[in-house]
Amino acid sequence: MMTILILFRGNCGLSKCISAYMVAMAMSDLLVIINSIIVYRILSYHFPFSFLSHTPVCKLIAYMIANSVDFIVWFTVSFTFDRFVVICCQKFKTNHCTEKTAIRILIIISVLIMLKNIPVLFAYEPVQIINQIEWGCRSSETFFASSPGMAFVWFYSTWVAWLPFLLIFLFNSLTIHRVVVANRTRVGLQGHRTENRNQSGMENRSKSIILLFSVSGSLILLWLTQSVCLVMTRLPHPNYYRGDFGNPEYIATETGNMLKLLSCFLNPCIYAATQNKFREELKHVGKSLWKERNHII
Numbered sequence: 404m405m406t407i408l409i410l411f412r413g414n415c416g417l418s419k420c421i422s423a424y425m426v427a428m429a430m431s432d433l434l435v436i437i438n439s440i441i442v443y444r445i446l447s448y449h450f451p452f453s454f455l456s457h458t459p460v461c462k463l464i465a466y467m468i469a470n471s472v473d474f475i476v477w478f479t480v481s482f483t484f485d486r487f488v489v490i491c492c493q494k495f496k497t498n499h500c501t502e503k504t505a506i507r508i509l510i511i512i513s514v515l516i517m518l519k520n521i522p523v524l525f526a527y528e529p530v531q532i533i534n535q536i537e538w539g540c541r542s543s544e545t546f547f548a549s550s551p552g553m554a555f556v557w558f559y560s561t562w563v564a565w566l567p568f569l570l571i572f573l574f575n576s577l578t579i580h581r582v583v584v585a586n587r588t589r590v591g592l593q594g595h596r597t598e599n600r601n602q603s604g605m606e607n608r609s610k611s612i613i614l615l616f617s618v619s620g621s622l623i624l625l626w627l628t629q630s631v632c633l634v635m636t637r638l639p640h641p642n643y644y645r646g647d648f649g650n651p652e653y654i655a656t657e658t659g660n661m662l663k664l665l666s667c668f669l670n671p672c673i674y675a676a677t678q679n680k681f682r683e684e685l686k687h688v689g690k691s692l693w694k695e696r697n698h699i700i
Contacts, residue, residue, distance in 0.1 A: 404433065406671040409684045416680040419502035424482040425674070427509045428618070431474035432667040438467045439664060449537075458529040458537035465540060469523045469559075473516040475667070476567045479622050481508055486615045487574040491581045519562065522555045564630035570618045582612065617673045625666040629659030 406429045408523045409415065410422055417425070443464055447455045454460060485505065488496050498504070530539030546552040632655050674681045 405685070405688065406674065407433065409688060410674075410680060412684065414680065414684050415678055417678075418500075420485060420505045423502050423505040424478060424485060427478045428475065428482065428670060431471055431478055432670055435468075435472035435475060435664065435667045438464065443468060457539050458527070462524050462527050465527060465610075465687070466520055466523045469520040471490065472663075473520065473563055474513065476563055476622070476626075477516065478509065479619055480567050480570050481505075482620050483571050483574045483615060486612070487578050490578050495543055496570045500695075510569055522551075526552065526555075532668045548571050555561060560630070565628065568623055568626075569631070571623060573663055575616060575619060578615070586672035614677045615671070616672060621665055621669050621673065625662045626659075626668070629657070632656040632659045651699050 407426060410417075410426045410429060413419065413422055415422070442455065446453070447464070450456070455464065476568070485500060488499050492499075526543055528538040528543040528545075529537035530541050532538070543552075547556065632652070675685060
């Protein structure tokens with residue numbers, strides 16, 4: 404929440420376009436923390452027969468988790484593409500790299516993700532029925548055994564992992580190539596005076612590129628284990644480790660989930676490590692909150 408507040412204030416020296424994408428990514432991180440960690444892994448686990456354990460509510464939680472996870476991935480892809488356009492597509496960037504365009508793209512992506520994940524609501528069945536009330540959720544064997552169910556699972560795996568990874572790798576590779584070529588040309592053509600004049604612009608561009616590569620690189624590294632496990636274990640037999648928590652495949656899958664959730668906490672650290680003004684704003688907001696607290700007390 405502090406990260407969202409700082410980025411929304413717009414005092415970090417970033418363009419409004421970049422700020423829009425970073426606010427969206429921070430909000431998606433917060434949604435994953437709320438849905439996947441607080442609601443699902445803490446409240447639902449420790450209060451097994453609460454309101455959250457009703458099967459319809461449980462299905463809705465699963466749907467919200469799927470949406471928030473997709474938001475993280477595709478907001479990062481859109482941010483990567485935006486930086487690619489800025490550096491590699493000079494003619495296109497004037498119309499594309501604006502705050503209105505960024506907000507429009509984020510809204511379209513969000514709507515498509517919510518429509519795409521509707522089958523998640525039909526992918527689970529109740530664990531038990533007590534007094535005609537359905538409790539809990541588990542993978543529906545009927546759904547995953549059907550052709551539409553298997554098609555959706557493979558599509559989901561491609562959509563949330565392999566296609567985004569491929570796009571991020573492609574855009575970053577083209578961006579790196581363009582930056583290297585531009586730097587060689589600049590060194591060969593510019594004199595020392597001109598180079599000193601443009602040093603500030605080069606430093607800002609370098610910080611932007613470091614931020615881009617840090618965010619996208621951490622996403623790929625922390626999500627890779629979960630993506631591989633999804634293809635190797637969950638897709639062929641999604642119910643294979645029910646109740647067997649010592650199964651190596653279960654341990655590998657949960658390790659991948661842990662690393663995936665860790666990425667939600669890592670992005671604010673990346674912002675603080677790569678952006679000086681973000682650190683300054685963080686200190687400023689922290690001091691302001693501390694003064695308000697002391698004033699109230």
